[in-house]
Amino acid sequence: MGHNVFGNTVGLKPSELKNLERLYRRRVPPASIISHELARELARISAEINRQVGLLINRKGEIDYVVVGTFNRIEIPELRGYRDHIARLKGLRFIHTHLLTSKSNQSELDQDDLIDLALLRLDLVGALEVNPNGEPGKIHIAHIIPDPEFFTGGPFSEKENQFFYFLKPCYVWELRENFLELIKNLEDELERIKPLKEVDEQKDRAILIFLKESNEPYLEERIFELKELARTAGVTVVGEVVQKKTSPDPRYVIGKGKLLEVMVLALRTRANLLIFDRELTPSQVRALTENTDLRVIDRTQLILDIFAQRAKSKEGKIQVEIAQLKYTLPRLRAKDDAFSRLTGGIGGRGPGETKLEIDRRRIKDRIAKLERELEQISQERDLRRKRRKKLEFKTVALIGYTNAGKTTLFNTLAKSQYLAEDKLFATLDPVTKAIRTPNNRVFLITDTVGFIRNLPEELKKAFKATLEELYSADLLLHIVDISHPEFETQIEAVNQILEEMGLLHYPMLMVFNKIDLLSPSELQAIKLLSSRYQAIPISAKKGENLDLLLNKIEEKLFTPLGSLEKPLFEVEPAFAEEESLTKVPPAHTSDV
Template identity: 50%
Template sequence: MKELERLGRRRLEPDQIATPELARSLASISREIGRQVGLMIDRAGQVELVLVGDHRSIMIPALGQSRAAGGRLRGLRCLHTHLAAEGLTQDDFMDLLFLRLDLMSALEVDREGRPGKLHSAHLNPRPPGSDQDAAGQAWLLLPPTQVSRLSDNLRELIASLEGEFTRLRPTREVDLGRDRAILVSVSSASLRQARESMDELAELAASAGVVVLDTVIQRRDKINPRLILGRGKLGEIMLQALQLNANLLIFDQELNPSQVRSITDHTEMRVIDRTQLILDIFARRALSREGRLQVEMAQLKYMMPRLGTRDDALSRLTGGIGGRGPGETRLEVDRRRIRDRLAKLTAKLKEVAHERHRRRERRRKKEVPVLSLVGYTNAGKSTLLNALTGSNILAEDKLFATLDPTSRRLRFPEEMEVIITDTVGFINNLPAELLQAFKATLEELGEADLLIHVVDAGNPRMAEHIRVVEKLLRELDLSGLPRLTVFNKIDLVADREWLRDQAADYDAVLVSAMDPSTFPPLLERARKAILKVWQ
């Protein structure tokens, strides 16, 4: 123990990887105790940690967030012994990758406890290319050499590495105040389906103001229950993050709490999944009191099972008479507060539902028909509502640009007046928490005399979007309502013959929200459908 403590007080020159004296001490102690011994050394040459492993390996503990953000190397290097006189192992390379170490070095130790050659490796700053198809290209090996023959140029080597990482990053306009993400999909579905889902995830990220730097798709027959993807693939993604200066990983699949913790522990990057991304978009876009209540409820339900035990000491708040008793853990307190808040939100949303019910009753007394616009997100529902009613509702070419339900009056040419409403758009794999939270809003659809299903005809995944909307309408028990299908954005479709065939297959009306001259067939079909219901 005294020898190990003395190792922790050693200091090297900043330019030195190791000295002969340090190598002899490390080798001697390691052979004597029959375990690998390692040092974590900072750039000033100060030993930060002394590590003791077993005969075959050494475990590097969590290093905290020091210099872990952005695209920089960590500022720490690992120097440790190998008792089997071998070079760097796969575990060494993975630690180098995941921890973004400046250098990973392994010192051979012979049977007499004498130091042999020193093996070192650093990360490869060059991005993957056509000539780099091996996993080993993620790092570069330095020639094995005796410690007494090491050159004193460590600072120059690290500076050139970080300079090369910076120089080789793709040149692009990046707002450094925004998150820079790599999108990851691990799926057992077909490659086409995975790519389509990834394209949608990229649109969601853009809607959330995230800069997408790269996308990674891995097809696996069996999903890794701990890390989702393989450890080697995760190491490649970490190298990409370093090369591209990414600070966020977004997974297309929903991650359970243990998977988020495992990936975060390995990468020390922020990790979110598709559900959390959608919740973040909803939180940004909800403007009304009702919308904010619904989004907060969805976020709390999502957060509840993901609360972590951040109280490492397992300390408890005082409880019982006179401050005695076990009290509550921090985790229990957080859960109780979330349950209390959910109860309050539920009560407030019930009030909102009653208000909506009263408004619907007033509309029924006035005998005003109701049309509700439904459809996949970004199908152009809000733009169509604006064009039909002369309104100025927010409409953007983004997913979930509009969340809050909106109602406007619309007068048909034959002097018939109706109420037309716009609701939140649907999306594939819509989080169950959101569907439940927006139930009060979606109840509005149940009171409609006619559902107008707006479809983006210019989207190559149009058929899939139609299936998703129909599936969600069935889940909401709305599939029995009269429905009129409208193909919007026909101005973006070049193949008119294909468009007419599709419209015939779905019995759809063709419109462009940007061209009012296309509206008369829609208004006529809607008028006839309403008259049929009201007769």
């Protein structure tokens, strides 16, 4: 590490700097937290320069960093070359001085000390009181608690909470703790925590973070939905943190105290990812990442990642990539001056473009190229739709909140085998099939991507081509998961998106799905709701009431005097999407 003195060294005399540099020669017995001699020397120097002085001591008892602060504050420099495993302590302890004044005769560990302890995963942190005469007073020491049940007894003060243990303040010569034994117990306890053994080390392990602003409803629904999004993305959720706050912190979203809780929870659960249930600004992501050493994403990024996993068609992949690039563009930042590029040749001399500018330009070029490809696909879709219209086929589009059972209904009606999972956004790519009603009418049914509350703006724009299917539909089938406790909120969310898209005035039929999951008493209540919403209650999975649904669709699509549609054999397979019109299943017969 050399013998540099870090921190606020401006204004120090050469002799004072020499005294600070000499501290590097000191050694602490490995079993001691700090020696009495070193504490006296530290207090004397701190009183002389009237600034806090701190030492980062490794487990061999060597001093790796000497740090100088101001009278009442000290900042630890960036630590490099130390182990970064999230479930292990850093291997350093931080002992620093707190200068007492004539008005204050005691100086405890403050929040900044605990933030350093948690964010940097230090072995422990200690604040040594320094009297106005330069003599050391008592030392205040704290360390992280690996498990709330850890250390049920022992030499701890009553001022302890579920995150930190505070040793009883005492003079340095009164310290009896064996430091190496203490650290071994702490790390053994971190290894022993049962939930850790159930977590796959290869998978992302996330802590979900929620901010509940005053009078904000639907917190339980938000928690459930983010958990489902994480599960869909293949992320293991190992913890949740909720903070009630009138407005988000501009730097960390949550307060510093809550951030401490997050970091201790991350240490206990080996979390390597923080997921926030709100969109983060680029500066917030940067501040959180730099201060926690964890990956940080927001709800938008999580949804984008799910879409990237789910997209199978060329169109779907293009749409997702555009959305991801548009999300990334404002979040690019320069990391180091060393990245600046010099371009050679006449007219190319000088500083040239930085890597940041080059990356931005490349992303913009890539977005433009993808949007041209998407436009072409959109035109091809439009052509197919027009050719279908010439055949006078009526079209029904399935819409609804994600995981409402749209694809299951689609598969049941069309006798198809498209992926239908109990996960959010199982379907991304639109698929069209032909359906024959019990009265021998034929119509086309299209399965589309599910909606979600606060759908990211990037996705709304990127999926315009997919959702264009809705504009050519003769009927929108709004599928509702009636078993969901917040189904009415989901209906509102879908209606809001439809209104934004100018689709709310389109002919629509509401369908209450998953009635098989309801109790008999709930089924009675649903009958009243069905008449209020003019909805058809069904079970797509069990095939209940599907004849009733087909009859209602037929009633909406065809007038009683209308002629039968053209025979199906006249439909050319080229007009179908993904073998959609080549085979028509017979009308579904319900058991009800």
